[in-house]
Amino acid sequence: MGIISSGFHGKRRTGNPALPPGQYETGSFPVLTAGPAPYVSPADWEFFITTETGQHRTWSWDDLMALPQADIRSDIHCVTSWSKLGTSWRGVSLDTLFEDVETTSEFTTAHSYGGYTTNVPLQDLLDGQAWVAWEFDGEPLERAHGGPARLLIPHLYFWKSAKWINGLELMPHDVPGFWESNGYHIYGDPWREERYS
Amino acid sequence: MSTLWRVADVVSGVPETESSRTIGLRVDGLNGNLAGQHIDIRLTADDGYTAVRSYSVATAGMDEILEITVDELANGEVSPYLVRDLMVGDQLEIRGPVGGWFVWRPTDPNPVQLIAGGSGIVPLMSMIRAHEASENPSPFRLLYSLKSPESGFYREELLTLGQESPKLAVDYFYTRKVPEGWPTTPKRLTAETLLASILPTDAAPDIFICGQTVFVETVTEWLVEAGYPAASIKTERFGGTGGIR
Numbered sequence: 001m002g003i004i005s006s007g008f009h010g011k012r013r014t015g016n017p018a019l020p021p022g023q024y025e026t027g028s029f030p031v032l033t034a035g036p037a038p039y040v041s042p043a044d045w046e047f048f049i050t051t052e053t054g055q056h057r058t059w060s061w062d063d064l065m066a067l068p069q070a071d072i073r074s075d076i077h078c079v080t081s082w083s084k085l086g087t088s089w090r091g092v093s094l095d096t097l098f099e100d101v102e103t104t105s106e107f108t109t110a111h112s113y114g115g116y117t118t119n120v121p122l123q124d125l126l127d128g129q130a131w132v133a134w135e136f137d138g139e140p141l142e143r144a145h146g147g148p149a150r151l152l153i154p155h156l157y158f159w160k161s162a163k164w165i166n167g168l169e170l171m172p173h174d175v176p177g178f179w180e181s182n183g184y185h186i187y188g189d190p191w192r193e194e195r196y197s
Numbered sequence: 198m199s200t201l202w203r204v205a206d207v208v209s210g211v212p213e214t215e216s217s218r219t220i221g222l223r224v225d226g227l228n229g230n231l232a233g234q235h236i237d238i239r240l241t242a243d244d245g246y247t248a249v250r251s252y253s254v255a256t257a258g259m260d261e262i263l264e265i266t267v268d269e270l271a272n273g274e275v276s277p278y279l280v281r282d283l284m285v286g287d288q289l290e291i292r293g294p295v296g297g298w299f300v301w302r303p304t305d306p307n308p309v310q311l312i313a314g315g316s317g318i319v320p321l322m323s324m325i326r327a328h329e330a331s332e333n334p335s336p337f338r339l340l341y342s343l344k345s346p347e348s349g350f351y352r353e354e355l356l357t358l359g360q361e362s363p364k365l366a367v368d369y370f371y372t373r374k375v376p377e378g379w380p381t382t383p384k385r386l387t388a389e390t391l392l393a394s395i396l397p398t399d400a401a402p403d404i405f406i407c408g409q410t411v412f413v414e415t416v417t418e419w420l421v422e423a424g425y426p427a428a429s430i431k432t433e434r435f436g437g438t439g440g441i442r
């Protein structure tokens with residue numbers, strides 16, 4: 001046990017087993033971004049997957065809409081300690097987008113409009129674990145929250161769910177992204193409190 | 198290293214305003230901090246329950262002592278304890294300093310515009326102090342938006358620096374109550390007033406904005422619309438939950 005702070009009792013708002021350690025539940029949806037939110041209209045939006053052999057696939061907004069859509073209900077956990085339980089989203093599973101992609105790489109770098117990057121192991125994106133999400137709570141995703149589309153990887157801290165997603169680059173090695181190069185954990189499992197590097 | 202919890206001794210506690218306090222912490226083996234970084238503080242109750250919150254470091258570059266300034270939030274879990282109950286001689290645990298993005302380094306060549314809302318002044322003050330202590334001659338300008346004169350942090354120091362430092366300009370903006378003899382009445386910050394009080398786009402400043410989430414979002418939008426390149430703007434938001442839809 002750590003140093004006891006005499007007279008500190010705390011509010012014990014974290015008794016909920018759905019909350020990872022050190023997280024508290026919020027009903028609102030905080031916005032946290034490294035800089036200004038980029039403007040990307042669906043007409044200009046594009047999603048790519050690039051492999052180590054140079055195979056480059058792209059999807060336009062209309063391409064994305066034409067794919068099978070998934071409804072996702074999940075808890076999300078931000079590294080700044082808030083969690084939002086039971087959020088609902090709509091989007092396209094990365095299993096769908098990876099169907100025709102041949103790769104031996106185990107890692108990816110997610111690239112966003114505005115230059116943000118984050119690294120995610122490929123196995124964390126597949127098997128129904130991750131989506132390109134464009135609807136939140138029945139409404140088109142707001143720009144402040146990554147609209148027109150963001151990654152949604154609920155089992156990792158939310159900085160991995162890159163807003164304004166533009167594409168995924170397959171990587172032979174794990175290369176730290178933006179926050180990972182700035183003191184945050186390379187992987188980011190909320191249940192293990194992998195906050196900082 | 199920064200993931201380890203370390204014991205800090207509380208070496209000072211000085212009221213900053215009616216609702217806030219500057220707390221000095223000594224951490225053995227601490228090698229100073231970069232201007233703009235924050236630490237995490239962990240409090241433990243006698244049955245083992247813990248609470249963790251982030252606080253920006255207000256000072257910069259000192260060896261084993263750093264200072265934070267905590268503003269008490271009504272009904273908050275941690276800040277009332279830090280502002281009211283923690284005593285000199287107590288110990289607590291810290292992690293960090295962390296952060297390599299919202300930081301200013303004395304080797305940064307560009308002019309700097311700082312924009313603070315309320316307690317968002319804290320990491321910006323650290324940058325001002327680091328800049329004053331350095332040989333870096335680039336101009337700094339601070340716009341500090343406040344409810345009232347009484348709620349200002351570091352009042353004497355900013356007043357003195359604003360008058361005496363050749364490389365810092367300080368502009369205050371009051372939203373609820375102005376000081377006696379102030380030329381305007383209190384009002385909401387607008388894009389126009391903001392833009393009139395900061396370094397112009399052609400000065401190509403690096404811009405640091407810090408405050409509650411809504412303040413940061415609003416100001417950032419105005420700046421981008423006014424033509425400041427998005428890449429020149431860095432933001433830090435204090436509101437884990439504050440003021441969101």
Ligand SMILES: Cc1cc2nc3c(=O)[nH]c(=O)nc-3n(C[C@H](O)[C@H](O)[C@H](O)COP(=O)(O)OP(=O)(O)OC[C@H]3O[C@@H](n4cnc5c(N)ncnc54)[C@H](O)[C@@H]3O)c2cc1C
Nearest residue numbers: 013250251252253266267268272273274275276319435438
């Ligand atoms: C990088 C960073 C740097 C920061 N630097 C500073 C700094 O220099 N100075 C500073 O003063 N602050 C700073 N903060 C903010 C600080 O971390 C705390 O958020 C702040 O002190 C409030 O903590 P608290 O425990 O007192 O309030 P909390 O208990 O977290 O409450 C915050 C507000 O949310 C409400 N609330 C929270 N949980 C619930 C709930 N379950 N139900 C209902 N209401 C709830 C409370 O009533 C209160 O109004 C910083 C934050 C970050 C992320």
